[in-house]
Amino acid sequence: MRKNIFVPSKGEYVRGKRPKVECILCSIVKADPKVTNLEVFRSKSFIIAVNLYPYNPGHLMIFPYQHIEEIEKLSLSEVEELHKLTVVSLKILKNIYQPHGFNIGYNLGKGSGASIEHLHLHIVPRYENELSFIDVLSGSKVIVEEPKDTMQKLKNEYKKHTHELLD
Ligand SMILES: [Zn+2]
Incomplete structure (x- = not known):
């Protein structure tokens, strides 16, 4: 059985320092060259990007262009747009990674x-048999996927769904 497992300690991004910018997501919005841009899609009000420090392959963030820190600041039409982006993202991730489940959610506030303070929705594909040292020691096949490769793969996939994503 093939296992899609990203080994975080092997990722070049994990070793890199966080860039010194005021807000990493605002920098992605502005396409600031100081920040590794892993975006895969831009809609009317949101960007979908691969997480720089992925929990699993296909770990995405969806965030508004506008720097807001509370979900209360999203308008209902933005919430509707966000839901649509989430639904299409799940479809694409299911297609590519066949995960067994997802965690979707926000981390709000310091506690x-x-x-990152800039509001962002996490979409994390989950697998029943995620990386453990037993897997490594028993010689199971471990597939490392760099966030940049994830980005390239997903970018092509989102392109195919442009009509669905933009109406
Ligand atoms: Zn920001």
């Missing part, structure tokens, strides 16, 4: 473990 939540949020490392």
